[in-house]
Amino acid sequence: MKDQIISTYIKQCLETGKVPSNVYAFAKVLDMEEKDFYTYFSSLEAVEMTIFQYWFQQVREQTEKSEIYAGYSAxxxxxxxxxxWIEALKGNRSFVKMLFDRKQDHFPMPKFPHFLKLLRHDFIEWANSITNEAIGSKEIEDRKFLSEKYKDGLWMNFFFVMNFWLKDDSPNFEKTDVAIEKSVNLAFDLMGKSPLDSLFDFGKFMFQNK
Amino acid sequence: MEQNSIPSSKVERAMRFVKTGAQIGGNYIKHYSKKMVDPSLSREELHEDNATDVYNALSELKGSALKVAQMLSMEKNILPRQYTNKFQMAQYNAPPLSGPLIIQTFIKSFGKAPQEIFEQFNMKACNAASIGQVHEAILNQKKIAIKIQYPGVAESIKSDLRMVKPIAFRLLDMNEKELEKYIKEVEGKLLEETDYELEYKRSIEISEACAHIPNLVFTKYYKEYTSKRVLTMDWMEGLHLDDYLKTNPSQEERNRIGQAMWDFYDIQVHELKSVHADPHPGNFLMQENGKLGVIDFGCVKEIPEDFYYNYFALLVNELLEEPGIVKKIMTQQEIINANDTKEVQQIITDAFLKMTKLLATPFVEPSFDFGNNEYIDKIYALGEEVSKMDELKKSKEGRGSQHALYINRTYFGLYSILNVLQAKVNTGERDWKTALFNYHKPQLSAVS
Incomplete structure (x- = not known):
């Protein structure tokens, strides 16, 4: 039933060009009593949040089951x-664009849109396990205090990629591919061992032994 | 000047250009202030200053900007020959594609990962091509090569060219409209190179038309695994020119390969009127049995009909002796312009005929020994001489049709490869000479 609610919600948004105004109106479209709707979702926002969370789960499942993935570096x-992820969003670009465009009305402050809340939660959890793996394999540096922030940095990166894709007008979203490749490489280079680490280390030594 | 650091970001590249622009500007100021003190100072020195600065900037550049600058400067001989030679192998430089991006490219093109299509697919690139990388794979128990293009190359070419334009105006001292047609020509060709579907189509056309040439080998392409950014073909064995020469091939074998190459170009130019316009050593593989393998049909120049009949008419002796025809050809080829004075027209025509006669030498004799270094040196020397002619230098207009850009490069490349190969080739009597003669015959009888 949850699946059906989700697909009806997306369809309704796309066809009418706006989100349903309230649960009552949407339940009617579903041919359902309003109170029954609440057994699945507590609000319309909850539907939106779940959509993105659900897509991310699917993307992870599909990607992680491939043999090549297992052999990949972090x-x-x-x-x-x-x-x-971008490939998955492509099939629902109009819907995603609609939600991202809408956020301006609800959030005048540049904050992460509400409907990405669950996605953000799951992503950060996943990013945490990946960065830990990368620290273990020495792909990136373990730094005091900073290491805990890696996952948040990756979320910013992920959010940037989504925004880039929404504005990308190149055929086949080729520029988004470049943006992903370059931004992830940059993120890893920043997290990896850099001259600054040695500089900091040396500075500390000099400070202690002057 | 070593090319050790490659500025990669757009900003960085743009900065290089700005810097060069400033330096050239500075050279002009230096020149004019010196000239106030010493009026006898020639523009020669200025040009030399400019060429050196330009070269310094260019040698740090890679990619399409370099290629364009190189081609334009070759045309107007702004850079000394020694410099242009160093740029011969100019390549687009990009970091290798990551594994996931390779898979992503495949999924976008064919809806499947390479591992699902091929029995084996090596994720590690075995070679970097000019705008992409080459992977080895196995399909139906056969070794194949897959060329994958870096994303965003076409975009990068366009933005590179936007950067090179203002510099080029200054550098070549040519007016904007004139330069535009050359830049358009180069830009068009570079963008065509980014379309692998087009490359596939052309390779089929050319290889079918040239299939009958002895000792010439083409590879098989796979249409179902070819898209705009992926090109799949059979793996071709063979050695690149340098390595091949290290195996000390016999003169006979070298002649055989040289002959195949000559015939290949002869048929493309004169029959197909569409030519593989990038004859640099990397595009050919020499095989053990004295066969020549051709790879990479990215750069193909289609030769317009009326350009063809006028450009190549200069290879027919009978036509060369008729001033009326020569003048008509020179005008059509935009080598002389209506607003040139009579003397200038004459000087340029003479210089051009001299150059043409020299370049046409291989076509006149029944066979020609390209191993003759003296001949190649003579071409260089004459080129240098022509480039120093005041009549050409002062001209604000470009000389020569834009179509000649790639045709000249093709022959220049062909002659140098054959020279390195030290091959003796049968070049002599060919049917196309009659066709060219007949085309101009009506005018010939009209003048005489």
Whole structure:
């Protein structure tokens, strides 16, 4: 039933060009009593949040089951998920665009849109496990205090990619591919061992032994 | 000047250009202030200053900007020959594609990952092609090569060209409209190279038309695994020119390969009127049995009919001796312009005929030994001489049709490969000479 509610919601948004005004109106479209709707979702926002969460789960399942994925480095795993994510969004671009465009009315402040709340939660959990893996394999550096922020950095990166894709007008979204490749490489280079680490280390040594 | 650091970001590349622009501007100021003190100072020195700065900037550039600058400067001989030679192998430079991006490209093109299509697919690229990378795979128990293009190459070419334009105006001292037609020509060709579907189509056309040439081998392409950014073909064995020469091939074998190459170009130019316009050593593979393999049909120049009949008419001796015809050809080829003075027209025509006669030498004799270094040196020397002619330098207009750009490059490349190969080739009597003669015959009888 949840699946059906989700697909009806997307369809309703696309066909009418706006989100249903309230649960009552939407339940009517579903041919359902309003109170029955609440057994599945507590609000219309909850439907939106679940859509993105659900897509992310699907993307992860599909990507992670492939044999090649298992052999990937952490950097490649992130790239693979990003590419698959954008590929999945492509089928629902109009819907995604509608929600992203709408956010301006509800959130005058530049904050993450509400409907990405569950996605953000799941993504950060996943990003945490990937960065831990990368630290373990020495792909990136373990830094005091900073390491805990890696996952949030990746979320910013992920959010940037989505926004880039929504504005991308190149054929086949080729520029988004470049944006993913370059931004993930940058993120990894920033998280990886850099001259700054050595500089910091040396500075600390000099401070202690002057 | 070593090409050790490659500025990669757009901003960085743009900065290089700005810097060069400033330097050239500076050279002009230096020139004019020196000239106030010493009026005898020639523009020669200025040109030299400019060429050196331009070269310094260019050698740090890679990619299409370099290729364009290189081709334009070859045309107007702004850079000394030694410099242009170094740029011969100019390549688009991009970081290799990550594994997931390779898969993504395949999914976008064919809806499947390469591992699902091929029995085996090596994720590690075995070679970097000019705008992509080459992977090895197995399909139906056969070794194949797959060329995958970097994303965004076409975009990058366009933005590179936007950067090179303002510099080129300054550099070549040519007016905007004139330069535009050359830039358009190069841009068109570079963008065509990014379309692998077009490359597939052309490789089929050309390889079918040239299938009968002895000792010439083409590879088989796979249409079902070809898209705008992926090109799949059978793996071709063979050695690149340098490595091939290290195996000390016999003179006979070298002649055989040289002959195949000559015939290949002869048929393309004169029969197909569409030619593989990028004869640099990387596009050919020499095989053990004295056969020549051709790869990469990215750069193909289609030769317009009336350009063909006028450009190549200069290879027919009978036509060359008739001033009326020569003048008509020179005008059609935009080598002389209506607003040139009579003297300038004459000087340029003479210089051009001299150059043409020299370049046409291989076509006149029944056979020609390209191993003759003296001949190649003579071409260089004469080119240098022509480039120093004041009549050409002062001209704000470009000389020569834009179509000549790639045709000249093709022959220049062909001659140098044959020279390196030290091959002796039968070049002599060919049917197309009659066709060219007949085309101009009506005018010939009219003048005489």
């Amino acid at each position: 950097r490649e795993k992130i790239l693979a998920i990003y590419f698959a």
